[in-house]
Amino acid sequence: MDSLAGNRRALGISYYMMGMIFYAINKKDSALLSLKKSIPISKSIRNLPNMIKTHELMAKIYEEKNQLITINVSLKKSKRIQRQFFNLEEHGQISRNRFPVYELPQRKNNTVS
Numbered sequence: 001m002d003s004l005a006g007n008r009r010a011l012g013i014s015y016y017m018m019g020m021i022f023y024a025i026n027k028k029d030s031a032l033l034s035l036k037k038s039i040p041i042s043k044s045i046r047n048l049p050n051m052i053k054t055h056e057l058m059a060k061i062y063e064e065k066n067q068l069i070t071i072n073v074s075l076k077k078s079k080r081i082q083r084q085f086f087n088l089e090e091h092g093q094i095s096r097n098r099f100p101v102y103e104l105p106q107r108k109n110n111t112v113s
Contacts (some may be wrong), residue, residue, distance in 0.1 A: 012041035028061050035061075052080050074112075085094050 015038035022031035035058050042050045055078035062070040 008041050008045050009047055012038045012047055012050055015041065016050055016057075019054070019057060023061060028065060032038070032061055039098060048081055048084060052078050055081065055113065 015034045019031040019034035019038065022028070022034060035054050038054050039100065041047075041049065042054065055074045059071050059074035062068075062074060
């Protein structure tokens with residue numbers, strides 16, 4: 001699938017993962033920059049699962065930055081893409097198990113007692 005899209009799918013996912021890493025180390029502006037680079041790439045090849053995750057992470061970051069209007073925009077886009085994705089899935093045009101999940105492992109709380 002990546003070769004058909006000129007490996008753009010992997011690039012879009014890489015920008016998303018880079019955004020997750022920046023978010024994990026509390027570099028929110030860098031995370032947003034990476035996530036914003038992921039969106040047009042994923043949109044051009046219709047990588048809906050990556051677009052959903054990207055918009056949801058952006059909304060989470062905007063929430064932490066207290067940018068309420070931007071949260072609403074990101075969540076609306078995420079919900080619209082989810083409906084589109086589930087409609088395609090429901091009509092048998094795509095299969096959910098075709099899309100791997102890219103997640104960072106959860107950090108353990110390393111507090112000193």
